[in-house]
Structures are given as C-alpha cells and as structure tokens.
Amino acid sequence: MNQFVIAPLLVALCTAIVTLLTRRFGRVQRALSVLGAVGYVAAVAWLITAVYPAGDPAVYHLGDWVAPYGIVLVADSLSAFMLAISAVVTLPALVYATRHVSAFGQKVSFHPLFHLMVVGVTGSFLTGDIFNLFVWFEVMLLSSYVLVVFYSGPEQTTATLRYVVLNLVGSAVMLLAIGGLYAATGTLNMADMAHRLANAQQYGVHVTPVLGLTALLFAVFMVKAGAVPFHWWVPDAYAAAPAPVSAVLAGVVKKVGVYAVIRLYFTVFAAAPLTDLAVPGDTVLGFFGIVLLAMAVLSMLFGGLAAVGQRDLNRLLAYSSIGQVGFILVALAAAALRPEFAAVGITAALVYSLTHGLAKGLLFLLAGVVEDATGTIRLDELGGLARTSPVVAGAFLLGGLGLVGIPPLVGFFGKFLVFDALARADVVVGLAAALVGAILTVAYVSSAWNRGFWGEPSAAVEGWDADSVQVACVVVLALGVVAAGVGFNPILEFARAGADAAIDRSAYIAAVLERGGGAA
Amino acid sequence: MTETTLAVVLGALFAFGTYLVLRRDVVRVVWGVTIISQAANAYLITMGDIAGSVPVLSHHGPPFSGTTDPLVQALVLTAIVIGFGTTAFALVLTYRVYEEHGTIDLEEL
Numbered sequence: 001m002n003q004f005v006i007a008p009l010l011v012a013l014c015t016a017i018v019t020l021l022t023r024r025f026g027r028v029q030r031a032l033s034v035l036g037a038v039g040y041v042a043a044v045a046w047l048i049t050a051v052y053p054a055g056d057p058a059v060y061h062l063g064d065w066v067a068p069y070g071i072v073l074v075a076d077s078l079s080a081f082m083l084a085i086s087a088v089v090t091l092p093a094l095v096y097a098t099r100h101v102s103a104f105g106q107k108v109s110f111h112p113l114f115h116l117m118v119v120g121v122t123g124s125f126l127t128g129d130i131f132n133l134f135v136w137f138e139v140m141l142l143s144s145y146v147l148v149v150f151y152s153g154p155e156q157t158t159a160t161l162r163y164v165v166l167n168l169v170g171s172a173v174m175l176l177a178i179g180g181l182y183a184a185t186g187t188l189n190m191a192d193m194a195h196r197l198a199n200a201q202q203y204g205v206h207v208t209p210v211l212g213l214t215a216l217l218f219a220v221f222m223v224k225a226g227a228v229p230f231h232w233w234v235p236d237a238y239a240a241a242p243a244p245v246s247a248v249l250a251g252v253v254k255k256v257g258v259y260a261v262i263r264l265y266f267t268v269f270a271a272a273p274l275t276d277l278a279v280p281g282d283t284v285l286g287f288f289g290i291v292l293l294a295m296a297v298l299s300m301l302f303g304g305l306a307a308v309g310q311r312d313l314n315r316l317l318a319y320s321s322i323g324q325v326g327f328i329l330v331a332l333a334a335a336a337l338r339p340e341f342a343a344v345g346i347t348a349a350l351v352y353s354l355t356h357g358l359a360k361g362l363l364f365l366l367a368g369v370v371e372d373a374t375g376t377i378r379l380d381e382l383g384g385l386a387r388t389s390p391v392v393a394g395a396f397l398l399g400g401l402g403l404v405g406i407p408p409l410v411g412f413f414g415k416f417l418v419f420d421a422l423a424r425a426d427v428v429v430g431l432a433a434a435l436v437g438a439i440l441t442v443a444y445v446s447s448a449w450n451r452g453f454w455g456e457p458s459a460a461v462e463g464w465d466a467d468s469v470q471v472a473c474v475v476v477l478a479l480g481v482v483a484a485g486v487g488f489n490p491i492l493e494f495a496r497a498g499a500d501a502a503i504d505r506s507a508y509i510a511a512v513l514e515r516g517g518g519a520a
Numbered sequence: 521m522t523e524t525t526l527a528v529v530l531g532a533l534f535a536f537g538t539y540l541v542l543r544r545d546v547v548r549v550v551w552g553v554t555i556i557s558q559a560a561n562a563y564l565i566t567m568g569d570i571a572g573s574v575p576v577l578s579h580h581g582p583p584f585s586g587t588t589d590p591l592v593q594a595l596v597l598t599a600i601v602i603g604f605g606t607t608a609f610a611l612v613l614t615y616r617v618y619e620e621h622g623t624i625d626l627e628e629l
Contacts (some may be wrong), residue, residue: 054534131598134599135602137597138602138606142602142605142606142609145608145609145613149613149616152616152620154620155619157613157616157617157620158617158621158629160613161546161613161614161617161629164606164609164610164613165541165549165550165553168553168556168557168606168610169541169553169556171557171602172553172556172557172559172560173560174566175557175560175561175599176563176564178595179563179564179567179592179595180567182567182592182595183567186593270541293561423573446569
C-alpha cells in the first residue's frame with residue numbers, strides 16, 4: 001500500500017486530537033502542536049520524495065475498496081506541490097501563533113482548530129472523489145469559521161457572519177452541483193468521471209447539463225479563492241482573524257480553490273466535448289477560459305486599486321490578496337484558452353501560488369508583529385519602523401518586493417512566468433490587465449512602505465517591543481522568499497511536473513482505475 | 521407526476537430560502553441558509569430516483585433495475601450531519617453578534 005499518501009492527513013488529524021486532549025496542560029499542548037506541525041512537514045516531504053521524481057500518481061484506496069466504488073486518495077506532482085505550499089506556510093504560522101495568540105485562546109481551541117483546518121486543506125489536495133472533496137471543504141471551512149471569529153469582538157462577529165452565510169450558501173450550491181454531476185455522469189470518482197466525460201457518447205453522458213453544473217461548482221471555488229465578484233468577504237475576514245490564521249487563509253486556504261479549479265477543470269472536465277456553444281477548443285475548458293479571464297482581470301484591477309487606498313495594513317494585504325489571486329487565475333485563463341500552452345499556464349499559476357503563499361504569509365505575520373509591538377496596525381499611526389526595527393522592516397521589504405516581483409526573489413519568477421504564459425498564449429486583455437495590476441502592486445507596496453516604515457518614528461512606534469520568536473518566524477519566511485528565488489530551478493521543475501500531472505489525464509485515470517477495472 | 525411535484529417543491533424551497541437569506545434579520549438569514557441546504561439535500565435524494573428505477577452504480581441495465589440508488593442517501597446523510605454542525609454554529613454566532621452589537625438587524629451592524 002502507498003501509506004505515504006495518507007500520512008500528512010493522519011499526522012494533522014492526530015495532532016488535532018492530541019492537542020484537544022492535552023489542553024489542560026498548556027506547555028505540553030503547545031509542544032505537541034509544534035511537533036505535529038513539524039511532523040506534517042516531514043510527512044509532506046515523504047510524500048513528495050515518493051511521488052515527484054517518479055512521476056506516476058500514487059493511489060491509496062481507503063478501506064481497501066477499489067475505485068471507482070470506494071473513496072481514493074491520489075497523490076501526484078500537482079497535489080504534492082500544493083501540499084508543499086501548505087507545509088511551508090503552516091509551520092512558521094503555527095510557531096508564530098504560540099507566541100501571538102492569547103494563552104487562554106490557545107488553551108481553549110486554537111491548536112485543535114488550526115490543525116483541523118490543515119486536515120481539511122490536505123484532504124482537499126489529496127482526494128480523488130468529488131463528494132469527498134465537499135466533505136474536506138466543510139472540515140476546512142468549519143474550522144476557519146471559528147478561527148476567523150476567534151477573538152469574537154464586534155469586528156470579528158460581523159466579518160464571520162458574512163463569511164459563514166456566504167460559505168453556507170456556497171456549500172449548498174456545491175452539493176447541488178455534485179448531485180447533478182453524479183446524476184449526469186453516474187459516478188463521483190474524479191478519474192472515472194474524467195473517463196466518462198472523455199467518452200461521453202459511449203457512456204450516454206449529456207455534456208450540456210454538465211457545463212451548467214460545473215459552472216455552479218466553479219462559483220463555489222471562486223468564493224474560496226476570493227476572486228471578484230466573490231471577493232467581498234475577504235477584507236473583513238482577513239482583517240478580523242488572528243495574524244497566523246490570516247497568513248494560512250491567504251497563503252493556503254485560498255489556494256484550495258485554485259487547486260480545485262486546476263484538478264477538476266483541467267484534469268476531469270477538460271475533455272468533455274462541447275460543440276453546441278462556440279467556445280475556444282469546443283470543450284468545457286474553453287468556456288471556463290473566458291470566465292477565468294474576466295474574473296482574473298477584474299480581480300487584478302479591483303484588488304490593486306482598493307489596496308492602494310487602504311489605511312490599515314491588514315486590509316491593504318487583504319485587498320492585495322484579491323489582486324494577487326487575479327494573477328494566478330489569469331495564468332489559468334491562458335492555459336484554458338489555448339490548450340497547447342496549458343502546461344506553461346498551469347506552471348505559472350503554481351509558481352505564483354507558491355510565491356503568494358510565502359510572501360503573503362510573511363506579510364500577514366509581520367502585520368501581527370507590528371500590531372503586538374506597537375498596539376496599532378493603522379498606517380497613519382505608524383511610521384519610522386525602519387529605524388526602530390530594521391530586521392522587521394527588511395523582512396517587509398523582502399515580502400513586498402516579493403509581491404512586486406524583483407529579481408532574485410521568487411516573486412520575479414512568478415510574475416515572469418505569468419507574463420510569459422500570457423504572451424505565448426496571446427491573451428492581450430490579460431496581458432494588459434496584468435501590467436496594470438503589476439504597477440498597482442508597486443504602488444500599494446511602496447505606499448505601505450512610505451507610510452509605515454520610512455520617516456520619523458511615531459509615538460506608537462517609539463514604544464516598539466517585539467517578541468523575538470515572532471520576529472524569527474517572519475525572518476524565516478523572508479529568507480524563504482529569497483532562497484526560493486535564488487534556488488529557483490528545482491521549484492520550476494517541480495511546478496512543471498505538477499502542471500504535467502494536471503494535464504496528463506490518461507495517466508491519472510489509469511493510476512486510479514487500475515485495480516477497479518469497472519469503468520475501464 | 522412525482523417528478524413534476526418534486527421539481528415544484530424544490531423550486532419553492534429554493535425560492536423561499538433565497539427570500540429569507542435576503543432579509544435584514546440575522547435569524548431569518550440563518551433559517552434561509554438552512555432551508556437552502558435542506559432543499560439541496562432533497563434534490564440530491566431525487567437524483568437517486570424516488571420511483572425506484574436506477575441501479576446502484578450504473579445508470580443502466582439489469583440485474584439492478586428497480587432499485588433506488590442507496591449512494592445518494594449515504595451522501596445526504598453525510599450532508600445532513602455537516603448541515604447540523606454548521607447550523608448550530610450559525611445560531612451560536614447569531615447570539616454572539618447580538619451580544620456584541622445589541623442588535624441582529626443587518627442594516628445596523
């Protein structure tokens with residue numbers, strides 16, 4: 001059996017349970033929680049070494065039920081890449097949280113909830129069953145609801161109310177779409193569904209209803225990714241959540257929506273022929289190419305413009321997340337519109353996801369450090385942080401320039417690959433919007449730098465008192481942004497393997513249905 | 521006949537749920553969300569064919585014809601449990617909103 005496939009999931013789940021059981025013993029709980037996060041990184045590393053160079057998807061049959069009858073977990077290079085993003089963001093965020101979240105909060109519920117959120121994310125990245133994906137989404141969301149409302153003040157309750165209602169409606173819509181897809185294709189297994197859709201006539205599958213149902217599902221994933229027009233929950237929720245939670249929400253949870261789009265629309269639904277609508281390539285994927293492009297353009301422009309005007313560092317970062325997800329989606333749009341450049345587009349989207357995970361995770365944690373050390377997060381009350389704390393200011397510069405895309409930081413390669421994909425696929429609208437989006441990124445990063453870090457220290461900044469562990473976590477992520485840029489080649493190879501895994505439908509189907517035979 | 525009735529009932533449930541979600545009162549919004557998710561569950565059940573003609577794992581052929589699909593019922597059971605948890609959380613959150621703001625009128629929040 002391929003136990004390494006399920007290892008990250010089990011490690012995170014066991015950590016959640018153990019931290020729940022040991023909550024009477026604060027130190028033990030914190031130690032076990034950090035140990036669990038390290039274990040998670042190790043489990044992900046094990047999975048990557050087992051899956052990535054070999055290339056073939058590894059399949060774990062839950063309860064030893066063969067596909068397509070039982071639920072399968074599938075680990076290929078794409079899942080492995082997403083898990084790597086999750087691992088590199090969650091560990092620093094958790095270590096940081098042990099010094100940032102109030103002792104009472106940690107004791108009551110923080111650690112179990114944090115790890116359960118990681119369980120949900122991991123499950124979503126690994127599952128090969130579409131209904132199981134819904135369940136993992138719910139695991140992730142329910143934990144994130146409580147984490148967003150964590151301090152349960154006026155701001156948090158209002159933000160969470162919006163977040164919860166939107167996502168509950170989203171869950172109902174997702175259930176509808178999945179039920180409909182089951183009725184239309186007769187299966188819930190992703191590989192089996194891909195196989196049936198590719199041979200639609202043979203299996204008597206009507207593709208037109210599938211298009212509508214996948215569009216419903218797409219809306220749900222875009223809610224998760226926080227793309228315009230489903231972005232309005234993002235700023236309030238990210239600003240209300242504790243800093244390490246915002247870091248994981250922006251760095252990892254957002255990417256679950258991106259991953260779901262790549263996995264389902266490029267691997268599963270892409271092959272479905274769609275001849276009665278005049279869409280590029282005459283496939284379901286071509287239809288979503290146009291939708292992705294529109295949403296990506298709007299996200300880049302809206303997120304960038306809104307971020308420039310923010311007075312609050314957290315909100316600035318939250319709006320920036322909306323803009324940055326636009327860059328990821330525009331690369332996917334290029335991939336969907338011109339299937340011959342699909343690999344280039346997906347590679348760009350994956351690298352950009354990693355870039356954004358590292359840089360935004362770093363910046364949200366840094367906002368938390370600033371808030372803890374000065375008592376405020378409003379940019380007009382800050383100023384001169386570069387003088388009082390050069391280390392933190394340096395980390396901000398690295399994270400900010402990482403978003404902007406200055407070589408040799410990893411952000412440069414992210415932006416470069418996105419522009420390269422757009423130029424090669426000849427998506428002029430996307431290219432123009434991405435250029436404007438990039439300029440807006442420069443504008444809001446430099447505006448935050450000028451107002452918060454440059455100049456004379458303000459009264460709040462004079463009393464700077466930062467926790468060294470918190471600063472260390474921020475510095476580690478900042479070094480990560482540099483290291484990932486300097487040693488970029490292995491990352492690029494890994495992302496390329498992930499993109500190939502996303503497109504190589506037949507390998508995915510063969511790996512999953514190998515033992516099933518039922519639908520072959 | 522059954523199909524028409526079900527379609528009308530499901531449509532009415534979704535419409536009613538949507539209407540409630542758009543109200544100002546948070547409790548009604550939570551009710552609306554609950555009704556929408558129950559409507560989704562009912563819809564899922566109908567995918568298994570109430571009349572009992574769809575076989576277990578394939579949409580055609582003997583020897584399974586004449587059975588209702590048990591898989592969707594398992595799915596709905598899962599969805600109901602999840603819905604129970606989320607509804608409970610939404611109601612607690614509503615109370616918490618009331619405690620923090622002294623109102624559950626969305627216009628005043």
